[in-house]
Amino acid sequence: xxxxxxxxxxxxxxxxxxxxxxxxxxxxxxxxxxxxxxxxxxxxxxxxxxxxxxxxxxxxxxxxxxxxxxxxxxxxxxxxxxxxxxxxxxxxxxxxxxxxxxxxxxxxxxxxxxxxxxxxxx
Amino acid sequence: xxxxxxxxxxxxxxxxxxxxxxxxxxxxxxxxxxxxxxxxxxxxxxxxxxxxxxxxxxxxxxxxxxxxxxxxxxxxxxxxxxxxxxxxxxxxxxxxxxxxxxxxxxxxx
Numbered sequence: 001x002x003x004x005x006x007x008x009x010x011x012x013x014x015x016x017x018x019x020x021x022x023x024x025x026x027x028x029x030x031x032x033x034x035x036x037x038x039x040x041x042x043x044x045x046x047x048x049x050x051x052x053x054x055x056x057x058x059x060x061x062x063x064x065x066x067x068x069x070x071x072x073x074x075x076x077x078x079x080x081x082x083x084x085x086x087x088x089x090x091x092x093x094x095x096x097x098x099x100x101x102x103x104x105x106x107x108x109x110x111x112x113x114x115x116x117x118x119x120x121x122x
Numbered sequence: 123x124x125x126x127x128x129x130x131x132x133x134x135x136x137x138x139x140x141x142x143x144x145x146x147x148x149x150x151x152x153x154x155x156x157x158x159x160x161x162x163x164x165x166x167x168x169x170x171x172x173x174x175x176x177x178x179x180x181x182x183x184x185x186x187x188x189x190x191x192x193x194x195x196x197x198x199x200x201x202x203x204x205x206x207x208x209x210x211x212x213x214x215x216x217x218x219x220x221x222x223x224x225x226x227x228x229x230x231x
Contacts, residue, residue, distance in 0.1 A: 107213060
C-alpha cells in the first residue's frame with residue numbers, strides 16, 4: 001500500500017523559512033515523479049512543483065519560482081520542499097503527491113498524503 | 123492562471139451531471155493530459171480520471187471524461203449521495219507545469 005507522510009509544517013513568521021518532508025513507502029520511490037500541491041483554507045488546489053524520478057528534472061509554478069526548492073533523496077524514499085521568503089497568503093495545507101509516471105508530464109497524481117499545515121503569521 | 127470551472131453543480135440521485143473545465147491553447151487545448159480529482163471535506167484529493175478519460179483502478183465506471191478544444195468535462199452518471207464533494211480538474215501546460223481548475227462543489231439534492 002502506498003503511504004505518503006508529510007511533516008515539517010508549523011508556524012513561521014512572514015519572510016521566514018521552513019523545510020517540508022514527505023516520507024514515502026509501499027512503492028519503488030525512485031521510479032515515480034513527485035509533486036507538491038497546497039490548499040489555502042477554504043480555497044482550491046494549487047500545484048507548486050514537481051520533480052522527476054531521478055531528481056534531475058524540476059519544474060515550478062510561477063508563484064513560487066525562486067523561493068521554493070523541491071528535492072528528493074531516493075535512498076531515503078523522501079521528498080522535500082524548502083520554503084523561503086514565506087508570505088501570509090501562503091498559509092495552507094501542503095500535500096505531497098505521487099505521479100503515475102517517471103516524468104513530470106502525466107498530470108496524474110495517483111496517491112496523496114494527508115498534508116501538513118503551514119501557518120505564516122507574525 | 124487557474125482553469126475555469128463552475129462554482130457549483132447539483133443533481134438528484136440517479137441523474138447525470140457534467141462539470142466543465144475551460145482552459146486555453148496553452149494548457150487544455152494542446153494536450154490530452156487532463157485529470158480530475160474528488161475531494162471530500164477534510165480529506166486529501168483522490169484521482170478520479172487521467173489522460174482525459176482513463177479511470178484508475180477502483181474508480182467507478184459512473185465517472186467519465188471528455189475533451190473538446192480548450193474545454194474538458196467530467197460526467198457523473200447515476201449520481202449517488204457519496205458523490206457529493208468538491209471536484210478539481212488539472213491540466214498539463216506548455217510551461218511544463220500542472221495547473222488546477224478553480225473547483226466545483228457537486229451537491230446531491
